[in-house]
Amino acid sequence: MNAELIDRARGFAERELLGRERWFDSKPPAPTAASAALHAAGLANWWLPAEYGTAGASLTDSVDIVSELSYADAGFAFSSFLSVLGTTMLRLYGAPALAEQYLGRMAAGGGFCGILVSEEDAGSELGRTAALFTAKGDRLVLDGDKYFATNTDAADFLLVAARSAEDDAVFGVVLVPRDTPGVEIVKRWDMIGMRGSATYQVRLSGCEVPAANLLRGHGLRLLEAGLNASRILIASTAIGVCRRIRDLAMEYAAAKQVKGAPLLGNAVFAGKLGQVEMLIDVMRNQCRSAAAEFDRAMASADPAAALYRAGTLRSALAAKMYCGQAGWEVATIGSELFGGLGYTHDHLIGKLVRDLRYVGLVEGGDDVIRDLLYTRYVIPTAKRR
Numbered sequence: 001m002n003a004e005l006i007d008r009a010r011g012f013a014e015r016e017l018l019g020r021e022r023w024f025d026s027k028p029p030a031p032t033a034a035s036a037a038l039h040a041a042g043l044a045n046w047w048l049p050a051e052y053g054t055a056g057a058s059l060t061d062s063v064d065i066v067s068e069l070s071y072a073d074a075g076f077a078f079s080s081f082l083s084v085l086g087t088t089m090l091r092l093y094g095a096p097a098l099a100e101q102y103l104g105r106m107a108a109g110g111g112f113c114g115i116l117v118s119e120e121d122a123g124s125e126l127g128r129t130a131a132l133f134t135a136k137g138d139r140l141v142l143d144g145d146k147y148f149a150t151n152t153d154a155a156d157f158l159l160v161a162a163r164s165a166e167d168d169a170v171f172g173v174v175l176v177p178r179d180t181p182g183v184e185i186v187k188r189w190d191m192i193g194m195r196g197s198a199t200y201q202v203r204l205s206g207c208e209v210p211a212a213n214l215l216r217g218h219g220l221r222l223l224e225a226g227l228n229a230s231r232i233l234i235a236s237t238a239i240g241v242c243r244r245i246r247d248l249a250m251e252y253a254a255a256k257q258v259k260g261a262p263l264l265g266n267a268v269f270a271g272k273l274g275q276v277e278m279l280i281d282v283m284r285n286q287c288r289s290a291a292a293e294f295d296r297a298m299a300s301a302d303p304a305a306a307l308y309r310a311g312t313l314r315s316a317l318a319a320k321m322y323c324g325q326a327g328w329e330v331a332t333i334g335s336e337l338f339g340g341l342g343y344t345h346d347h348l349i350g351k352l353v354r355d356l357r358y359v360g361l362v363e364g365g366d367d368v369i370r371d372l373l374y375t376r377y378v379i380p381t382a383k384r385r
């Protein structure tokens, strides 16, 4: 474990984020100055290989880095790590020169990679994706509407999931530089939580890029490879938010009197906090072990082939679903603990509850995750362990 890096993330969160929760919750313009500060602290895009001049952290260390950032603001953390989905796909399945060019630029500037997959009609059935790429000589032309896409406006480049106009069975992922004519931000969504991050509806109209910007392999498989990393880090945000709820609960209980004594010494309160600590510990262990599995695949002789073959990792699916559910249990305990105050905007718990809800929704709601676990790991008898 890279303790120095995790300490640096904690120090950054204490210095730059803590105490600014209301501001992050106000839907600040993106990117915020905090992103530039993250870059100045040598932490932007910390998972990229160190050859790019970044911190070069493993995904296992990223679990704790995300927990530290999320302790202060989950939206900021999400916006800071979500590029891992696209950069993983680009590193593994992009032409080397393309990867070098765009990852190098992103690392140098502390920028973002937007990921444009979801569509209004297709929902989680990516096989129904309607966005199209059309071959035009040695160019590709992209058209389509994407429903939710985080960081897009500030991104250096976008990775767009689309199908071939010539062959319906061909589903690909195409790199589109953000400044390509035809990339239009339709609107920024007014989300109920994670308001420190910016998510947009985006339209692509006749966006022309070199044909070499099409990543190698079936798009669904590439997405599954990258989603392993981002799903584990989405799960990790729940660890940070739940740690924050625990600490706020302890602060409150020290001052709150029940039956003539501080709530802190009350057996019912102790039981609740014991339960919270157990949930945090299991969340952290599941995220770390899923991340270690991902890191092992990345350290193998041929990580692109290893992750293409493996597809969606059971441990990553379990981490996201478990952390969403356990996080929600902690949110419920936290929200009740502060009494009526917990149902107001005066106390931070309301924001933490809203932020936590995203863990069980983004990159696949629980029904979708359960379906994936069943079809990939229960039906195939060879995969049952």
Ligand SMILES: Cc1cc2nc3c(=O)[nH]c(=O)nc-3n(C[C@H](O)[C@H](O)[C@H](O)COP(=O)(O)OP(=O)(O)OC[C@H]3O[C@@H](n4cnc5c(N)ncnc54)[C@H](O)[C@@H]3O)c2cc1C
Pocket: 115, 116, 117, 118, 119, 122, 123, 124, 125, 148, 149, 150, 151, 191, 194, 199, 358, 361, 362, 363, 364, 365, 367, 368, 371
């Ligand atoms: C804050 C935020 C940021 C986001 N950022 C991005 C981004 O950067 N890029 C991007 O591409 N997308 C992004 N998204 C989209 C997000 O990943 C999707 O909204 C999420 O995966 C849910 O998909 P959906 O909206 O298509 O709903 P659906 O998955 O279609 O769900 C709608 C309903 O259908 C049900 N359902 C769907 N599939 C099944 C099934 N197999 N079995 C049973 N029931 C099912 C669900 O349970 C639910 O009730 C973001 C969303 C949010 C909220």
